[in-house]
Amino acid sequence: MPKYLAYHIVNARLICPEAGYRAGCDIVIRDGHIADILPAGSLRKDEPDVERIDARGGIVQPGFVNTHNHSPLTIVRGMVEDRGFAPAYTPGVPQGHWLSEDETLALARLGVLELLCAGSTTVVDYYRMPQALARAAEEIGVRAQVGGRVMDADTAALAEGRFVHDPALGEATLAAALDLVESWDGRGNGRISTILAPHAPDTCSREMLTRFAELAAKTGKQVHTHLAQSVMEVEQIREREGMSPVEFLEDTGLLNEDLVAAHCIYLPDEDIQRAGGAGIAVAHAPIGNAAFGAAAPIVALRDAGARITLCTDTKSADMFEAMRYALSAARSREAGKTGRASLALNAREVFGWATSAGAKALKGHGATGTLKVGDPADLVVLDADAPNLAPVIDGFGIVVHSGSGANVRTVFCDGECLLRDGRPTRVDASEVIATAQAVADRLWARAAA
Numbered sequence: 142m143p144k145y146l147a148y149h150i151v152n153a154r155l156i157c158p159e160a161g162y163r164a165g166c167d168i169v170i171r172d173g174h175i176a177d178i179l180p181a182g183s184l185r186k187d188e189p190d191v192e193r194i195d196a197r198g199g200i201v202q203p204g205f206v207n208t209h210n211h212s213p214l215t216i217v218r219g220m221v222e223d224r225g226f227a228p229a230y231t232p233g234v235p236q237g238h239w240l241s242e243d244e245t246l247a248l249a250r251l252g253v254l255e256l257l258c259a260g261s262t263t264v265v266d267y268y269r270m271p272q273a274l275a276r277a278a279e280e281i282g283v284r285a286q287v288g289g290r291v292m293d294a295d296t297a298a299l300a301e302g303r304f305v306h307d308p309a310l311g312e313a314t315l316a317a318a319l320d321l322v323e324s325w326d327g328r329g330n331g332r333i334s335t336i337l338a339p340h341a342p343d344t345c346s347r348e349m350l351t352r353f354a355e356l357a358a359k360t361g362k363q364v365h366t367h368l369a370q371s372v373m374e375v376e377q378i379r380e381r382e383g384m385s386p387v388e389f390l391e392d393t394g395l396l397n398e399d400l401v402a403a404h405c406i407y408l409p410d411e412d413i414q415r416a417g418g419a420g421i422a423v424a425h426a427p428i429g430n431a432a433f434g435a436a437a438p439i440v441a442l443r444d445a446g447a448r449i450t451l452c453t454d455t456k457s458a459d460m461f462e463a464m465r466y467a468l469s470a471a472r473s474r475e476a477g478k479t480g481r482a483s484l485a486l487n488a489r490e491v492f493g494w495a496t497s498a499g500a501k502a503l504k505g506h507g508a509t510g511t512l513k514v515g516d517p518a519d520l521v522v523l524d525a526d527a528p529n530l531a532p533v534i535d536g537f538g539i540v541v542h543s544g545s546g547a548n549v550r551t552v553f554c555d556g557e558c559l560l561r562d563g564r565p566t567r568v569d570a571s572e573v574i575a576t577a578q579a580v581a582d583r584l585w586a587r588a589a590a
């Protein structure tokens with residue numbers, strides 16, 4: 142049972158992608174929802190069974206909806222970005238398949254805790270051993286859409302750009318993914334839901350992707366995957382299937398409104414139109430893309446009809462940074478093509494991608510990414526004393542252009558306070574970090590041996 146029946150967050154500056162900016166608000170949270178929003182000073186100080194949180198003029202915003210992560214990959218964070226391409230393919234670093242269930246859980250707890258501490262209240266997480274990911278999310282308390290990452294390609298051959306079919310790996314990872322769907326939907330007080338997650342066009346056979354299209358049709362679940370993430374992927378699919386990765390997904394029945402595709406970098410104009418016309422959702426990962434020198438054609442995808450959402454993809458978990466990168470990457474890309482940076486994208490729209498657009502694009506969870514009366518209370522109180530968050534004029538500009546994950550002080554999800562004054566309420570942060578560090582020390586020692 143929660144300690145308090147209700148919370149009053151008083152003296153807040155509210156920003157909501159749909160309702161806009163409002164200074165001087167008191168917010169009532171009751172039974173998991175925003176029960177009321179009143180002018181500051183409306184609420185009595187000594188209400189019984191109510192905990193009062195004074196925002197002291199600080200910004201209160203919706204929790205972020207972070208649409209693409211692989212929390213156990215914290216194991217290679219900071220160590221692969223300068224080696225080129227994705228960690229799943231990089232020799233000489235700890236490999237995902239070395240991780241035991243306990244080690245996966247330890248790393249997932251770190252990854253999910255970090256997401257919470259930086260203000261995400263809804264996260265998408267998929268990897269091997271998805272039960273461990275779901276357990277980590279349930280324990281820390283966020284809303285999570287979890288999936289078992291499925292692939293049926295030999296990873297060693299992939300590192301050399303070759304596709305070698307590995308049906309045994311496919312059956313094993315698919316079985317784990319289906320087990321998760323059977324056992325985890327609706328757990329964690331309804332905060333956990335499941336997704337279908339074939340890894341990528343270049344790591345899945347045509348047969349596997351076709352099976353996912355059938356599964357999606359049967360279960361009504363969304364399919365999350367990586368798409369056009371690397372030149373190597375595009376070349377391999379061209380050689381193997383005689384088409385682009387987007388055409389390959391279309392051909393196998395996956396290119397539709399139930400697809401959430403991460404990255405979407407290497408798309409010729411006709412594929413941008415194809416993907417946009419199909420109404421796919423894009424999990425835009427501007428930080429990770431930039432680390433490999435790439436910027437996705439995100440404005441063109443938006444204009445073609447794709448729904449844009451934002452993610453940190455297990456880089457820093459800082460959605461403020463992701464919002465800023467999204468803006469600057471779009472402008473740099475445009476300037477590289479035309480010589481002039483376009484202002485076709487602004488702070489308020491990007492804030493929407495990180496919150497309400499993400500919530501709308503994902504199926505099967507309770508978040509709205511908005512702060513209106515009646516909405517689920519998924520919200521973040523930012524530090525009123527942070528110099529980088531002052532002065533506040535319209536709210537959106539300062540948060541997007543100057544905010545930081547380190548400004549997150551208090552986080553509610555589903556009306557429950559999961560982070561209070563920077564400290565998680567359900568787990569011991571020091572213990573989570575120390576356990577993950579021990580796992581990393583072991584695996585990196587093994588990689589060096």
Ligand SMILES: [Zn+2]
Pocket residue numbers: 209210211367403454
């Ligand atoms: Zn990914």
